[in-house]
Structure formats: structure tokens, C-alpha cells
Amino acid sequence: MAEEKKYLYGPVPSRRLGRSLGVDIVPFKLCSLDCVYCQLGKTTEKTLQRGDFLPVSAVLAELKDKLAEGLEADFLTIGGSGEPTLHSRLGALIDGIKKITDIPVAILTNGTLLYKKDVRADCAKADVVLPSLDAGDEQTYRRINRPHSGLSIEKLISGLCAFREEFAGQIWLEVFLIEGFNTDNHQIAKIKEAIDRICPDKVQLNTAVRPTAEPGIKALDAEKLQAIAEALGENCEVIADFSLVPHGGNIEAKAEDVLSMLKRRPCSLSDISSALGLTQNEALKYITHFQQQGVIDSRKKDGVIFFSKRTRK
Numbered sequence: 001m002a003e004e005k006k007y008l009y010g011p012v013p014s015r016r017l018g019r020s021l022g023v024d025i026v027p028f029k030l031c032s033l034d035c036v037y038c039q040l041g042k043t044t045e046k047t048l049q050r051g052d053f054l055p056v057s058a059v060l061a062e063l064k065d066k067l068a069e070g071l072e073a074d075f076l077t078i079g080g081s082g083e084p085t086l087h088s089r090l091g092a093l094i095d096g097i098k099k100i101t102d103i104p105v106a107i108l109t110n111g112t113l114l115y116k117k118d119v120r121a122d123c124a125k126a127d128v129v130l131p132s133l134d135a136g137d138e139q140t141y142r143r144i145n146r147p148h149s150g151l152s153i154e155k156l157i158s159g160l161c162a163f164r165e166e167f168a169g170q171i172w173l174e175v176f177l178i179e180g181f182n183t184d185n186h187q188i189a190k191i192k193e194a195i196d197r198i199c200p201d202k203v204q205l206n207t208a209v210r211p212t213a214e215p216g217i218k219a220l221d222a223e224k225l226q227a228i229a230e231a232l233g234e235n236c237e238v239i240a241d242f243s244l245v246p247h248g249g250n251i252e253a254k255a256e257d258v259l260s261m262l263k264r265r266p267c268s269l270s271d272i273s274s275a276l277g278l279t280q281n282e283a284l285k286y287i288t289h290f291q292q293q294g295v296i297d298s299r300k301k302d303g304v305i306f307f308s309k310r311t312r313k
Helices: 056-068 090-100 117-123 138-145 153-166 185-198 222-232 255-264 269-276 280-293
Strands: 008-014 018-024 075-079 105-108 128-130 170-177 202-207 236-238 296-301 304-309
Touching (some): 008 056, 008 269, 056 090, 090 117, 117 153, 138 153, 153 170, 153 185, 170 185, 170 222, 185 222, 202 222, 222 236, 255 269, 255 280, 255 304, 269 304, 280 296
Parallel strands (some): 018 075, 075 105, 105 128, 170 202, 202 236
Antiparallel strands (some): 008 018, 296 304
16 A cells, blocks of 8 residues: 655645645644534644644655646645644745745634734745635634644634735635524624625635544524525535545545545545545445554544544553
8 A cells, every 4th residue: 555645635626626636735734723513523633833743855755746747726725633833934935835836825723813913924925825714703712623722713813803904815714503502683793793804805605524533513504504605695605525425536546545535534435436426336435445454533423434543542
């Protein structure tokens, strides 16, 4: 079996970004939040301290190899298994990417560190930044996102506003909705107030269709999501993938690609087959192989089985 890719994964089809090549630049679950809905599980280290966690040169070398293989992607998406803005050389990485490819760069971030000037400067080098806002007040923020003690909802919103003033690119703001947490009329009104302050180019609604860090996290149905989208304004859309649409491209499927996907997020058999251009029978062969090796786990969510790479204790 080929060695698993170290920093890159995909390309995989994304409802938000088309065909996306993931770039993972921080240790697993190193984050400033510990969100109840996180599909990667609980945060192992909650921090606001930036660090040089891995060599930028190694990421760029792997990307060069991928480009030499004939990479076709709509975006290079910096995100992965932790909060990417915690990497202190994020800006240098984006500069390096821009020197070797014209593929646009996106950053998936929780937005919590945008109150820092250096983080805003790094993120401003990207083409699209996709931050999150899941609450309109402090109590709900702490209930859903369980932030580091040095964070607050106002610090998050103010940082997003400051970034909007400095960033000429696109901001696509994700709002993750959980039944019974942030879906009543008062909370939606507070979230809309924050959105009006931030002025993102898009607002994208998501919900818990995959396994979550905490049990009992309930997804909204498509009809309620659409009603909230209409309440939040014309630039709001629903992105929750209730049914993953297969991508038309032919992505070479290898065992390392399957394992790389499962390392970053839980995936169903349908997710794997659609992302990698496999039949479900072919995908099942890989899953069975990894189960026999004891390297993946499975969990059921709303009647669908999701697989994920087992993390070392």
C-alpha cells in the first residue's frame, strides 16, 4: 500500500468550493474552540498561541509533486484537522502557493483569531476566507462553541468586522444550526444583527448531518433551514449535504486517498465513492480492508454509517 499523503488530501467534491484539494497544517484537533458539533471529535488542546507546527517547505514540496501529476482543482483549501490560523507561517505558505500555481486559495477557519492583526494579514493573502458564526450572544456561544477562556462573542464579531474592512476578497460566513441551541427567533435575530455588522459576501447554513463530538446534537430538516435562510437575507444559502451529489470528474482512487479522507472527517460509503470516483462495491473493499487492519472506526448517525480513521490514544 502506498504511503499516506502527509499534508494534502483530495481533491474531493465540496458543495462550497467545487473540487477542493485540502491542505492540513496543524496537529489533529489543535483548536481555539471545542464545538459540540465538531465531526472530528473533542478538542485535544485548546489554545490561542500560534506556532510553527510543520515546515512550510515540506507542504510546498508535496504540492509541487501533486501539480506535476496534473492536479485539477477549483481551490486549494487550507483547513483540515485543526484551526489553520494557529500556524504562525500561514501567510508564508500562501505566498509559496501563489508562486507555483494559479489555483485560488481558500481558508476554512473558525474566525476566532481574526482579532489579531497578524492573523488578518495572513488570511488577507487568500482568495476566499470561510469563517464561522454559530451564535448571537455570549451564553449561546459558550454553549455551542465552548471557546478558549480568552475569547468572547464580541471579540469574534469585532475580528470579523476588522477583517472585512481590510480584505478585498470573498468572505463566505458559515452558520451551523443545531435544533434547540440556536434556532429560536431571538437567536436568529441576534445572528442577523451580527451578519449585518460583518457584511460577508455569502452566508451559508449548515447542520449536523455527520457524527458529532457530543451525543444528542440534532440536525434541522431542509425545510426549516430554508426558512431561516430566507430570514437571514438574500445572500444566504443552505449548504448542508443531505444528499451528496457525485462529481463528474474521474479522480484516481487509491487506498491512501480513502484513508486520507477518513483521517480528516467521518465519511459514509456514499461520500467515499462519490469523492473518489469509485463504485460503492469498490469503496466497500477498501473499508473492509481497513476494518480488518483495525485502523478505522464506524458510527451510525440518523441511520447512516460513517467511517473515520482511528486516532492514537
